[in-house]
Amino acid sequence: VKTMGFLGLFIGPVLMALLVAIWREWLREVELADELAPAAPAELEAAPPPQIEIVAEKKSQAG
Structure with a gap:
């Protein structure tokens, strides 16, 4: 009790x-x-490997 004091008696177990x-x-x-x-x-x-699908782009004309 002399080295840690009364506060140390409560803080020690809480810390542990x-x-x-x-x-x-x-x-x-x-x-x-x-x-x-x-x-x-x-x-x-x-699981089988994922399949990548290639799709051609459609060109659209803005008019």
């Missing part, structure tokens, strides 16, 4: 809880990204 919450959220995002990463190439391989 905040850091733990940020850490857990970061880990959850990493796990979700790992689950989605293997699924993406399989979806790309299953």
